Amino acid sequence: MKSNSTNLPKCENCAIRATALFGELETRHLDKARALRSAQVSYTTGEYLYHEGDIPTRAFTVYKGWVTLFKNLRNGDRQILRFALPGDFLCYKVGKNKHIDHSAIAVSDVTLCAFPIDRFREVISELPELSFALSSITETTIKRCHTALTTIASHPAETKVAYLLLSLYIREMSLLRQSTDRIPFPITQEDIADALGLTAIHVNRVFQSLRKKNLIVCKNRSLQVPDREALANVAKISLPELEQLMLGV
Amino acid sequence: MKSNSTNLPKCENCAIRATALFGELETRHLDKARALRSAQVSYTTGEYLYHEGDIPTRAFTVYKGWVTLFKNLRNGDRQILRFALPGDFLCYKVGKNKHIDHSAIAVSDVTLCAFPIDRFREVISELPELSFALSSITETTIKRCHTALTTIASHPAETKVAYLLLSLYIREMSLLRQSTDRIPFPITQEDIADALGLTAIHVNRVFQSLRKKNLIVCKNRSLQVPDREALANVAKISLPELEQLMLGV
DNA sequence: CGGGGAGTTGAATGCAGTCAACAAATGTGG
DNA sequence: CCACATTTGTTGACTGCATTCAACTCCCCG
Structure with missing residues (x-):
């Protein structure tokens, strides 16, 4: 872990602000809120x-790279709860029970903006808008959790994999400025298996099948989706609906 | 739906307060916060x-009875997101996107305490503690959502069913004053199937198997669990851990 | 050049879904 | 209070999707 608390980039120009915590706040409140941020921190892959069980002192906004949030299970398996991409807000915890219920690992080299959680209490007192911004974020988290539930419960496996791949593709594409149709894809087939409650082997077979139908091109840690409509079809969701969920508020 | 806004029971003596929204607040703040409540409303079974898609104006605390929260899926199926029991907080929504992502139905006759959502904004401004109470609630919701994810993804079906039954049993038992080991159980096997991503037929077979092993007694809309440890074993979770999640904060 | 992680393939097994029919319980109107 | 309709629960036979186990390839990194 590497930390840097000087020369931080300015929040108002931040490429990811629109989708991040401060995107919920109006510009005129930004200066007050920005005082929350203390440093940028970096972690390397792995x-x-x-x-899980830590008492967190800092919350994070992902600035660059991907993070997996997961729980370790009794039987040695792990359940991936979600993949956090740039703009996502992690590890905010103010309830009575102070322990966090999951772990987080950098799946690629990542940079995060760190916020001491204590300071949220103070800032909220003088800026109640912040509390609504936080609510808005957690509502999105719950909404995504609900669709994750729905996805994992759905059948067959092809549907689940298609859904996950398309979600990640849409979110990452919206973050890329350049005009490319290929996103960096740092997670493994085993990660996908752990996220969807499948075995890595079966995920692999589903990948073959999706490739054969030309729905995905996935190699060298990158992913292309030539025809999103077609993949959305396999995922049994309407493309606009998914885009709204992934990009909208 | 039936509404009543006079002679409301007092929050400080409420049997479910410990686990509900105001249980998060200290007694000295109760009078301010109680001003939020506007009425008790009742719904009959079904x-x-x-x-889903509504713009909610009121949030609810379940006072009596059970509620299912669910999403309707493209293919006609429905995914049950969770069962809400007395003390649970529903339908709070303050983010930019004002539409709610799921529907809710009374599975038994229910009574709810209703809170106009608008008023939360005002009260939070003068009582920032309320915002942390709300955070605490949503953190519990997310935590339960995470374990639901983990449960649904787990194998085999017996594990899932055991987990769900034990969770509901533990929660409902803690609400019953009398010394009984039987809880009212208003949901159907199909509800359980819709919650766990299984078919009702297979849930039935799992029920048979659990009955044969004397792990559950389920008839006439009631449920007994003679040996919680044993059922926790099948559910692949430690009993203390589950109790902490269901009852603790 | 060697090692380890990730991906790939095949064969065999088994868990859970599907279809169909029926039984039991519950609710409704006559 | 009974007759009927509807919902919920139960059982059996069959099918098929996903897991398991094992072996092997490819690629990246040291």
């Missing part, structure tokens, strides 16, 4: 951001 | 509390 490093833990925090462990 | 009635909708709200529909």
Whole structure:
């Protein structure tokens, strides 16, 4: 882990602000709110951001790279809860029970903006808008959690994989400025299996099948989706609906 | 739906306060916060509390009875997101996107305490503690959503069913004053199937198997769990852990 | 050049879905 | 209070999707 608390980039120009915490706040409140941020921190691939059971002191906004949030299970398996992409807000925890219920690992090299959680209490007192911004974020988190539930419960496996791939593709594409149709894709087939409650082997077979139908091109840690409509079809969701969920508020 | 806004029971003596929204607040703040509540409302079995896509104006605390929260899927199936029991907080929504992402139905006759959502904004401004109470609630919701995810993804079906039954049993038992080991159980096997991503037929077979092993007694809309440890074992979770999640904050 | 992680393939097994029919319980109107 | 309709629960036979186990390839990195 590497930390940097000087020369931080300005929030108002931040490429990801629209989708991040401060995107919920009006510009005139930004200066007050920005005082929350203390540093940018970096982790390399495979490093833990925090462990299940920790009492977190800092919350994070992902600035660059991907993070997996997961729980370790009794039987040695792990359940991936979600993949956090740039703009996502992690590890905010103010309830009575102070322990966090999951772990987080950098799946690629990541940079995060760190916010001491204590300071939220103070700022909210003088800027109640912040509390609604936070609510808005957690509502999105719950909404995504609900669709994750729905996806994992759905059948067959092809539907689940299609849904996950398309979600990640849409979110990452919206973050890329350049005109490319290929996104960096740092997660493994095993990660996907752990996210969807499948085996890596079966995920692999589904990948073959999707490739054969020309629905995905996935190699060298990158992913292309030539025809989103077609993939959305397999995922049994309407494309506009999914885009609204992934990009909209 | 039936509404009553006079002679409301007092929050400080409420049997469910410990686990409900105001349980998060200290007693000295209760009078300010109680001003939020506007009425008690009742619904009969099968009635909708709200529909997916609605713009909610009121949030609810379940006072009596059970509620299912669910989404209707493209293919006609429905995914049950969770069962809400007395003390649970529903339908709070303050984010930019004002539409709610799921529907809610009374599975038994229910009584709810209703709170106009608008008024939360005002009260939070003068009582920031309320915003942390709300955060605490949503953190619990997310935590339960995470374990639901983990449960649905887990194998085999017996594990899932055991987990759900035990969760509901533990929660409902803690609400019953009398010394009984039997809880009212208003949901159907199909509800359970819709919650876990299984077919009703297969849930039935799992029920048979659990009955044969004397792990559950389920008839006439009631449920007994003679040996919680044993059922927790099948559910692949430690009993203390589950109790902490269901009862603790 | 060697090692390890990730991906790929095949064969065999088994869990859960589907279809169909029926039984039991519940609710409704006559 | 009974007759009927509807919902919920139960059982059996069959099918098929996903898991398991094992072996092997490819690629990246040291």
